Amino acid sequence: MSDDVRMTAWVRGRVQGVGFRWFTRANALEIGGLTGFALNLDDGRVQVVAEGARENCHRLLDWLRSDDTPGRVDGVTEIWDTPRGGYDGFAIR
Template identity: 85%
Template sequence: MSEEVRLVAWVRGHVQGVGFRWFTRARALEIGGLRGFALNLDDGRVQVVAEGPKEGCEQLLAWLKNGDTPGRVDGVTEIWDTPRGGYDGFAIR
């Protein structure tokens, strides 16, 4: 059984208005087993919260940092925590 974790990532760059949240959701669903959301922030960043198996969260983080994402990613800041639950699937907010 894989360890369950919570990943919170803040993505900087040209990541709003380019379909970034939609692609993030699609990638999370492709990885499988992840629950959470992607949210545009007022300062131009996108916040991504993902809960699920550690391996899946690590895959999503690697994609956020180095993947073929829409727009342009200048940097990603992340924190790891214990899951809080309460998410039904992976949403765009």
């Protein structure tokens, strides 16, 4: 259980109004074992919070940085922390 982590990522670029949160959720569910959410921020970024196995969080982060995302990603900044829990699945907020 100690290998579980919390990753918070902020995605910059043209990531709102292009289905970015929906595809992020779909990818998190496909990876499996992740809980959290994707949220549009007022400044145009999308915040992604994922909790689960470190390897699975890294897989989601790699996808966020890939060319497979909708829209256009100009950059991703992330921080790592210990899981806080309390998420029921992976939500779009």
